[in-house]
Amino acid sequence: xxxxxxxxxxxxxxxxxxxxxxxxxxxxxxxxxxxxxxxxxxxxxxxxxxxxxxxxxxxxxxxxxxxxxxxxxxxxxxxxxxxxxxxxxxxxxxxxxxxxxxxxxxxxxxxxxxxxxxxxxxxxxxxxxxxxxxxxxxxxxxxxxxxxxxxxxxxxxxxxxxxxxxxxxxxxxxxxxxxxxxxxxxxxxxxxxxxxxxxxxxxxxxxxxxxxxxxxxxxxxxxxxxxxxxxxxxxxxxxxxxxxxxxxxxxxxxxxxxxxxxxxxxxxxxxxxxxxxxxxxxxxxxxxxxxxxxxxxxxxxxxxxxxxxxxxxxxxxxxxxxxxxxxxxxxxxxxxxxxxxxxxxxxxxxxxxxxxxxxxxxxxxxxxxxxxxxxxxxxxxxxxxxxxxxxxxxxxxxxxxxxxxxxxxxxxxxxxxxxxxxxxxxxxxxxxxxxxxxxxxxxxxxxxxxxxxxxxxxxxxxxxxxxxxxxxxxxxxxxxxxxxx
Amino acid sequence: xxxxxxxxxxxxxxxxxxxxxxxxxxxxxxxxxxxxxxxxxxxxxxxxxxxxxxxxxxxxxxxxxxxxxxxxxxxxxxxxxxxxxxxxxxxxxxxxxxxxxxxxxxxxxxxxxxxxxxxxxxxxxxxxxxxxxxxxxxxxxxxxxxxxxxxxxxxxxxxxxxxxxxxxxxxxxxxxxxxxxxxxxxxxxxxxxxxxxxxxxxxxxxxxxxxxxxxxxxxxxxxxxxxxxxxxxxxxxxxxxxxxxxxxxxxxxxxxxxxxxxxxxxxxxxxxxxxxxxxxxxxxxxxxxxxxxxxxxxxxxxxxxxxxxxxxxxxxxxxxxxxxxxxxxxxxxxxxxxxxxxxxxxxxxxxxxxxxxxxxxxxxxxxxxxxxxxxxxxxxxxxxxxxxxxxxxxxxxxxxxxxxxxxxxxxxxxxxxxxxxxxxxxxxxxxxxxxxxxxxxxxxxxxxxxxxxxxxxxxxxxxxxxxxxxxxxxxxxxxxxxxxx
Numbered sequence: 001x002x003x004x005x006x007x008x009x010x011x012x013x014x015x016x017x018x019x020x021x022x023x024x025x026x027x028x029x030x031x032x033x034x035x036x037x038x039x040x041x042x043x044x045x046x047x048x049x050x051x052x053x054x055x056x057x058x059x060x061x062x063x064x065x066x067x068x069x070x071x072x073x074x075x076x077x078x079x080x081x082x083x084x085x086x087x088x089x090x091x092x093x094x095x096x097x098x099x100x101x102x103x104x105x106x107x108x109x110x111x112x113x114x115x116x117x118x119x120x121x122x123x124x125x126x127x128x129x130x131x132x133x134x135x136x137x138x139x140x141x142x143x144x145x146x147x148x149x150x151x152x153x154x155x156x157x158x159x160x161x162x163x164x165x166x167x168x169x170x171x172x173x174x175x176x177x178x179x180x181x182x183x184x185x186x187x188x189x190x191x192x193x194x195x196x197x198x199x200x201x202x203x204x205x206x207x208x209x210x211x212x213x214x215x216x217x218x219x220x221x222x223x224x225x226x227x228x229x230x231x232x233x234x235x236x237x238x239x240x241x242x243x244x245x246x247x248x249x250x251x252x253x254x255x256x257x258x259x260x261x262x263x264x265x266x267x268x269x270x271x272x273x274x275x276x277x278x279x280x281x282x283x284x285x286x287x288x289x290x291x292x293x294x295x296x297x298x299x300x301x302x303x304x305x306x307x308x309x310x311x312x313x314x315x316x317x318x319x320x321x322x323x324x325x326x327x328x329x330x331x332x333x334x335x336x337x338x339x340x341x342x343x344x345x346x347x348x349x350x351x352x353x354x355x356x357x358x359x360x361x362x363x364x365x366x367x368x369x370x371x372x373x374x375x376x377x378x379x380x381x382x383x384x385x386x387x388x389x390x391x392x393x394x395x396x397x398x399x400x401x402x403x404x405x406x407x408x409x410x411x412x413x414x415x416x417x418x419x420x421x422x423x424x425x426x427x428x429x430x431x432x433x434x435x436x437x438x439x440x441x442x443x444x445x446x447x448x449x450x451x452x453x454x455x456x457x458x459x460x461x462x463x464x465x466x467x468x469x470x471x472x473x474x475x476x477x478x479x480x481x482x483x484x485x
Numbered sequence: 486x487x488x489x490x491x492x493x494x495x496x497x498x499x500x501x502x503x504x505x506x507x508x509x510x511x512x513x514x515x516x517x518x519x520x521x522x523x524x525x526x527x528x529x530x531x532x533x534x535x536x537x538x539x540x541x542x543x544x545x546x547x548x549x550x551x552x553x554x555x556x557x558x559x560x561x562x563x564x565x566x567x568x569x570x571x572x573x574x575x576x577x578x579x580x581x582x583x584x585x586x587x588x589x590x591x592x593x594x595x596x597x598x599x600x601x602x603x604x605x606x607x608x609x610x611x612x613x614x615x616x617x618x619x620x621x622x623x624x625x626x627x628x629x630x631x632x633x634x635x636x637x638x639x640x641x642x643x644x645x646x647x648x649x650x651x652x653x654x655x656x657x658x659x660x661x662x663x664x665x666x667x668x669x670x671x672x673x674x675x676x677x678x679x680x681x682x683x684x685x686x687x688x689x690x691x692x693x694x695x696x697x698x699x700x701x702x703x704x705x706x707x708x709x710x711x712x713x714x715x716x717x718x719x720x721x722x723x724x725x726x727x728x729x730x731x732x733x734x735x736x737x738x739x740x741x742x743x744x745x746x747x748x749x750x751x752x753x754x755x756x757x758x759x760x761x762x763x764x765x766x767x768x769x770x771x772x773x774x775x776x777x778x779x780x781x782x783x784x785x786x787x788x789x790x791x792x793x794x795x796x797x798x799x800x801x802x803x804x805x806x807x808x809x810x811x812x813x814x815x816x817x818x819x820x821x822x823x824x825x826x827x828x829x830x831x832x833x834x835x836x837x838x839x840x841x842x843x844x845x846x847x848x849x850x851x852x853x854x855x856x857x858x859x860x861x862x863x864x865x866x867x868x869x870x871x872x873x874x875x876x877x878x879x880x881x882x883x884x885x886x887x888x889x890x891x892x893x894x895x896x897x898x899x900x901x902x903x904x905x906x907x908x909x910x911x912x913x914x915x916x917x918x919x920x921x922x923x924x925x926x927x928x929x930x931x932x933x934x935x936x937x938x939x940x941x942x943x944x945x946x947x948x949x950x951x952x953x954x955x956x957x958x959x960x961x962x963x964x965x966x967x968x969x970x
Contacts, residue, residue, distance in 0.1 A: 024877075025877065027871075027873070145873070158792065159792060160790065160792015160793055160795070160796075161790075161792060162789065162790030162792050162793045163790075163792050163793055165871075166793075166866075169868060169871075170913070172913075172915045173913045173914065173915050211792065211796075213792070213795060237796060239792065239795035239796050239799065240795055240799065241799040241803075242798060242799045242802035242803070242808075243802075244798045244799075244801075244802050244807065244808040244809070244832075245795050245796070245798040245799040245802065245808075247810065247831065248794055248795045248798045248808075248831060248832075248833055248835075249795050276799070276800065276803065277796065277800060277943060278793060278796060279941065279943075304647065305645065305646075305647030305648075308645055308647045308648055308651070308763060309733055310645070310698060310724035310725055310730050310733045310734050311645075311696075311722060311724050311730070311762065311763060313727060313729045313730040313733045314724065314725065314726040314727045314729075314730040314761070315761065315762060316729075317727035317728075317729050317730065318726075318727070318761065322729065323727075323729040323730075323733075324729070325732065346732065346733060347729075347733075348733055350733075381651075383654060386650075386654075388512070388630070391510075392509075392510065427912055427913070427914045428655070428657075428658045428912070429658065429912045429921065429924060429925060429928070430657045430658050430925075436914065439914060440914060440915075443914070455940075456764065458762060458764075
């Protein structure tokens with residue numbers, strides 16, 4: 001066998017791939033047939049002669065070429081035989097997609113899983129069973145049709161296949177791209193720690209997202225996480241925090257979920273930011289890779305709404321942020337910029353007149369320069385009926401110019417003042433074509449400045465609070481390492 | 486003057502309306518010009534001869550016809566003069582849209598507000614200042630272009646104008662319609678209690694949403710709320726719960742926010758369901774008007790995802806629900822319906838194979854019949870790439886038939902088993918035309934069965950928990966009234 005890092009190279013960057021149980025009806029097969037790996041792809045299906053122009057082999061042993069990586073998609077009971085053939089063929093890594101093992105809770109299936117584990121030991125490395133497997137932007141390996149082709153700085157290690165699927169499906173919506181995504185299921189051989197150990201030193205990966213339900217090697221995971229967070233941020237979600245959730249874990253991947261307090265305390269100690277939802281994970285990653293880190297809890301909410309700004313403030317405080325008063329200097333400057341009626345020079349800045357008087361960019365810069373402000377949320381709900389209500393039918397040119405000015409100011413806050421700014425702007429399925437195009441255009445302009453956009457103030461505030469938690473964890477680590485030396 | 490209920494009739498159903506300070510550039514004017522009230526509408530603007538084909542009067546006193554309701558949209562300093570003219574003309578209700586009064590915190594503007602209050606006393610009823618005013622589906626009165634024309638069962642009483650605007654803008658997205666919406670701002674005369682007193686007996690209103698920052702007449706509000714909740718559900722959000730939020734309140738409507746614990750305890754005592762966000766208010770209203778009420782915390786999550794179901798369970802428990810194990814009879818029935826591989830007969834029901842085998846409707850009915858289950862969340866993320874991955878390019882016919890079967894089962898759960906079922910299904914701005922059309926079609930089919938749809942499990946779970954809270958409050962009221970008799 002090989003050294004571990006070499007083995008993991010076969011996981012993410014195999015030179016050749018075989019699908020055992022390939023099918024025309026299966027999205028996984030179609031995804032690989034259309035991927036960059038297609039010229040070194042081999043299909044095995046004894047019942048077919050040809051699929052998508054590929055010759056179908058009866059067995060992996062019939063292939064003459066060397067194969068690095070096998071995707072096994074046959075019924076659970078047939079997996080042992082296929083695995084024996086993979087070992088005979090000298091394949092380095094087998095990804096067992098099939099489910100029907102320990103997660104069923106049935107004794108015969110638990111034994112079947114044990115059998116596979118024994119077969120593989122020292123002969124071949126396994127991913128799974130009961131998982132989606134690997135996406136690697138570099139090699140083209142994927143489990144999903146229409147997955148993003150561009151490489152990105154985020155890696156995902158997840159025990160849930162749906163999580164892996166959703167992350168690829170949502171990449172445009174969330175404006176994030178991935179280096180590697182691995183869904184590892186029941187983890188009878190390669191476990192999350194192995195993938196983390198590889199990704200820790202992977203130069204294509206700047207941030208790691210982890211979804212974990214349980215592990216057999218807690219102490220090693222802890223050590224690797226500690227080493228990883230010294231190099232790049234790790235965001236984690238632990239499945240099975242509640243009693244009901246733990247019961248669900250045992251029937252999902254067969255893992256033992258463990259006490260939630262122990263997990264939370266370990267994450268805290270090793271500098272991992274633990275969050276509660278899939279959305280929060282993806283939302284936070286989106287900002288963490290492209291924004292400065294807030295060095296405090298003080299946030300400013302800039303909004304067109306007086307009334308909702310009160311509720312937004314309550315929400316942000318509930319989440320853990322503070323919405324402090326501006327300093328006198330800031331207030332004086334803002335008073336010059338914003339006319340009297342209907343506004344108040346306070347934080348939250350209920351600045352709707354200045355939204356359209358051209359003062360918005362200046363107001364953002366003044367607010368961001370305040371010492372007590374560590375981050376900003378811009379409430380940017382600019383629907384076309386609203387814009388038309390202000391400016392009539394000829395709003396288009398104005399609108400684009402306005403958004404560009406605001407985006408420039410956001411970019412300035414981020415790049416020059418070095419404080420994170422996120423935008424909150426909801427999305428509707430029922431917008432007409434005109435509205436949708438304008439909304440996309442506005443977002444595209446903000447994205448050019450790398451400004452993260454969320455559909456609610458609540459989600460925006462959670463992101464800023466999680467980024468602040470990341471800052472605190474980093475500070476604590478630095479502090480403790482200074483003490484040790 | 487008139488009796489109170491007669492006065493409030495002039496608020497919601499005036500026979501004639503005048504806009505003082507009408508303008509072509511103003512959405513409010515355009516909204517009324519295009520409303521059902523247009524034939525009894527009069528515009529006042531001394532600088533214009535004509536706006537949208539309407540003759541412009543120099544003063545309200547120049548109009549010969551009787552006027553019930555005046556919308557005042559002139560700068561704050563001009564309001565006293567206009568108000569004197571309105572009184573002279575014998576107008577019943579004036580809505581002062583203009584801002585620039587006590588909410589600015591400036592002494593001269595606080596005095597200006599006092600002056601208006603004195604002028605009006607006993608002469609004319611006032612809405613505002615600093616607010617959007619009134620939407621009434623019955624009369625056609627509105628403050629917003631493109632507001633929904635159909636009447637609906639929900640009334641909103643809000644101190645925030647943005648809240649009122651958003652509620653009308655979002656009505657299609659949220660599939661809710663309104664009887665009356667009133668944004669009342671600084672409340673120097675008519676306060677939320679007055680509007681509530683009217684809506685309590687309004688036969689067009691089945692549910693009331695309240696957003697309040699503060700009031701001068703706490704004891705009367707408490708009494709009216711108590712009377713109201715005996716007749717229809719009231720959902721409330723209190724602005725200014727946090728210290729930072731209270732500071733924001735004083736600069737928004739000039740109200741004293743009061744201690745948050747006192748408010749929460751009053752809401753609890755009078756049977757009002759208090760929630761934390763705008764989304765939660767609208768989401769909960771949407772389900773409460775069209776679903777049975779859950780009589781317990783036990784929910785079942787039916788989902789295609791194993792891994793995320795674990796996290797969904799943690800989330801639901803975190804929100805306050807329970808995700809109990811199914812009874813043995815339920816498990817036996819489900820085992821017959823759902824094949825082994827990759828699923829587990831547990832709650833959450835990770836039932837993805839049965840999504841496409843035609844067993845989903847039966848599974849929903851079996852789950853809903855379980856004694857420990859009081860409500861259901863159906864995770865229904867059916868994107869086209871996913872459907873195509875299962876069924877190839879010819880998915881359309883299948884898809885519609887499948888959604889219709891599921892919708893029928895949802896309707897059966899609601900109407901016959903009498904348990905609430907809500908759907909979670911996310912929305913993306915970046916869906917292509919095909920995806921968007923399919924998603925809208927699927928939602929339209931579910932909406933035919935009056936099934937509420939939310940973009941996340943978290944929001945769906947909050948709705949079910951809030952409905953359970955409503956159930957508990959109703960039980961407590963019944964219990965205490967039984968004890969009293």
